[in-house]
Amino acid sequence: xxxxxxxxERTRHRRLREQGSTDRQDLDDILRAGLICHLGVIVEGDxxxxxxxxxxxxxxxxxxxxxxxxxxxxxxxxxxCVTVTHLDxxxxxRSVFExxxxxxxxxxxxxxxxxxxxxEKLAGLRALSEHLAPGQWDYARRPNKKELxxxxxxxxxxxxxxxxxxxxxxxxxxSPDAALPIWAGVLPLAASWxxxxxxxxxxxxxxxxPHIAALAHQRAGWPxxxxxxx
Amino acid sequence: xxxxxxxxERTRHRRLREQGSTDRQDLDDILRAGLICHLGVIVEGDxxxxxxxxxxxxxxxxxxxxxxxxxxxxxxxxxxCVTVTHLDxxxxxRSVFExxxxxxxxxxxxxxxxxxxxxEKLAGLRALSEHLAPGQWDYARRPNKKELxxxxxxxxxxxxxxxxxxxxxxxxxxSPDAALPIWAGVLPLAASWxxxxxxxxxxxxxxxxPHIAALAHQRAGWPxxxxxxx
Numbered sequence: 001x002x003x004x005x006x007x008x009e010r011t012r013h014r015r016l017r018e019q020g021s022t023d024r025q026d027l028d029d030i031l032r033a034g035l036i037c038h039l040g041v042i043v044e045g046d047x048x049x050x051x052x053x054x055x056x057x058x059x060x061x062x063x064x065x066x067x068x069x070x071x072x073x074x075x076x077x078x079x080x081c082v083t084v085t086h087l088d089x090x091x092x093x094r095s096v097f098e099x100x101x102x103x104x105x106x107x108x109x110x111x112x113x114x115x116x117x118x119x120e121k122l123a124g125l126r127a128l129s130e131h132l133a134p135g136q137w138d139y140a141r142r143p144n145k146k147e148l149x150x151x152x153x154x155x156x157x158x159x160x161x162x163x164x165x166x167x168x169x170x171x172x173x174x175s176p177d178a179a180l181p182i183w184a185g186v187l188p189l190a191a192s193w194x195x196x197x198x199x200x201x202x203x204x205x206x207x208x209x210p211h212i213a214a215l216a217h218q219r220a221g222w223p224x225x226x227x228x229x230x
Numbered sequence: 231x232x233x234x235x236x237x238x239e240r241t242r243h244r245r246l247r248e249q250g251s252t253d254r255q256d257l258d259d260i261l262r263a264g265l266i267c268h269l270g271v272i273v274e275g276d277x278x279x280x281x282x283x284x285x286x287x288x289x290x291x292x293x294x295x296x297x298x299x300x301x302x303x304x305x306x307x308x309x310x311c312v313t314v315t316h317l318d319x320x321x322x323x324r325s326v327f328e329x330x331x332x333x334x335x336x337x338x339x340x341x342x343x344x345x346x347x348x349x350e351k352l353a354g355l356r357a358l359s360e361h362l363a364p365g366q367w368d369y370a371r372r373p374n375k376k377e378l379x380x381x382x383x384x385x386x387x388x389x390x391x392x393x394x395x396x397x398x399x400x401x402x403x404x405s406p407d408a409a410l411p412i413w414a415g416v417l418p419l420a421a422s423w424x425x426x427x428x429x430x431x432x433x434x435x436x437x438x439x440p441h442i443a444a445l446a447h448q449r450a451g452w453p454x455x456x457x458x459x460x
Contacts (some may be wrong), residue, residue: 010276035419036317036331038268040279046240047277049270051315051335083279087266089424092442096359096370097377101266105281129326133417140326140412147327169429182370183436185428187363187446189265194319194418199399206413212322216417 010109011162021163030106030163031056034084035132039063041071041080048074054082055128061108062115062124063154072152075112082108082156089188093170094177100166102186107162112154124153135211193218240339241392251393260336260393261286264314265362269293271301271310278304284312285358291338292345292354293384302382305342312338312386319418323400324407330396332416337392342384354383365441423448 005011005022021027031054039050050071055062061082065072084106091100115121122143129137143151170184178184193216196208235241235252251257261284269280280301285292291312295302318332345351352373359367373381400414408414423446426438 010278035320036315036333038270038279038281038313038315040268040270040277040311042272042277046309046339047270047272047311048240049268049279049311049313049337051268051313051317051333053331079276081270081277081279083268083281085266085268085281087281090265090363092363092366092370094371095373095377096355096367097373097381099359099362099366099370101283101362103266103281107279109276125326129329132329132331133320133322136322136329137326140322140329141324141407141410143325143327147325151327169427169431173429173431177371178431178433180371181436183428183438183442184432185426187426187442188424189421190424191419191421194420196415196417197399198413198415199403201399201403201408202414206411208413212413212417 005161005163006159008109008160011107011160019164019166021165023163026104026163026165027106027158027161030084030086030104031061033086037061037063037082037084039071039075039080039082041075042078043070043074053128053132054084055124055131057124057127059158061156061158062128063112063156064125064128065152067150067152069152072154075154076114077111079109079111080156087189088167089186091166091170091186092184093172094175094180094182094184095172098170098172098175098177100170102166102168102188104165105163108156108158109160109162110156112156115153115155118148120155121148121151121153124155125151133212133215135209139209139211235391235393236389238339238390241337241390249394249396251395253393256334256393256395257336257388257391260316260334261291261314263316267291267293267312267314269301269305269310269312271305272308273300273304283358283362284314285354285361287354287357289388291386291388292358293342293386294355294358295382297380297382299382302384305384306344309339309341310386317419318397319416321396321400321416322414323402324405324410324412324414325402328400328402328405328407330400332396332398332418334395335393338386338388339390339392340386342386345383345385348378350385351378351383354385355381363442363445365439369439369441
């Protein structure tokens with residue numbers, strides 16, 4: 001099932017190689033579990049790191065925003081780096097030096113393509129909407145021409161991607177420090193949806209739609225990748 | 231109490247101005263509530279966005295890593311952008327176009343300084359350790375000379391920072407769409423610590439230290455900024 005990710009000069013794992021994954025399934029799992037990414041783009045010579053939502057469709061990640069967005073205007077002219085990170089816990093070791101975090105992250109490099117085709121633009125925005133809140137595209141009012149014209153959509157290929165994962169206990173359990181009377185382990189962190197908060201001006205009698213109720217009852221955010229973990 | 235943040239060409243809020251804050255207290259709150267940042271740095275001409283932990287000390291954010299880290303080697307030679315983001319929920323509007331996320335984010339621009347002074351290096355690493363897990367610095371084994379030599383510490387001034395915050399219900403409650411029979415509101419997201427998981431090789435009889443127990447019992451991660459929210 002798992003196909004390897006191609007390795008380039010930018011995505012080759014140089015250090016902590018045990019944390020690098022070249023498994024396409026890991027990449028997909030991390031991207032599917034995420035809600036926001038951090039888009040890195042060079043704007044007027046300086047790096048700019050912008051949190052933004054994203055969507056997925058096959059081998060493409062979609063990013064959107066206002067046509068006036070500086071980061072989105074700059075992006076299709078240059079290589080960007082899109083990073084999605086899940087923080088899974090603090091790794092508390094015997095020594096300060098061996099402290100770490102458990103995490104899963106994906107980095108995607110590439111020059112994004114400005115989507116101008118009307119049908120792809122609608123499909124990309126649908127992918128974005130459905131990634132965040134499955135079911136909303138068929139429930140909410142879809143974008144009209146004026147709104148589409150105000151929106152920039154970028155498509156970025158997953159072709160050049162890099163995955164890093166750290167799981168498990170501290171690394172100093174087999175070192176001389178393991179004899180110290182110091183507690184060591186992991187303090188896991190998890191995200192979960194809370195109760196939906198209706199808009200205060202919502203008219204009476206409009207029920208919470210089933211797809212949002214289902215989302216809210218998921219222990220969502222970022223499920224763990226590895227079986228056997230709680 | 232709240233002093234304004236200085237505004238530069240890079241930190242001036244251009245769009246969605248209602249989301250921009252120039253309140254220093256907001257910046258401090260966002261940074262204190264965060265566990266990881268995304269460091270954006272230009273490496274061999276391309277942007278690279280790396281998730282990493284950080285520490286705080288007054289007007290300085292500290293970043294650390296291996297001396298071999300490509301991002302940390304590149305950083306002191308060039309402007310970087312450090313972004314800390316808290317995702318607080320999905321904003322489900324009547325129209326797809328008005329969908330949004332509630333979030334708090336801080337962006338810090340600057341050229342980091344490589345910390346070479348031994349005392350500052352130790353103090354910076356302490357700030358980093360205490361930011362993530364208060365109490366660990368006095369509990370765990372501190373870094374020795376060899377470990378310090380393997381660690382790069384960078385200091386970045388908060389002088390050029392930008393804050394954006396979105397809270398509250400969707401923006402289309404006063405638009406014609408508000409008459410549509412579509413549920414609208416917010417699906418909040420929160421992070422919380424889970425039960426500590428002792429290292430499987432931890433010898434019997436080493437208790438969980440009180441400072442970690444206290445951290446685990448906090449509803450931690452990223453507390454909401456605004457009173458009145460759950």
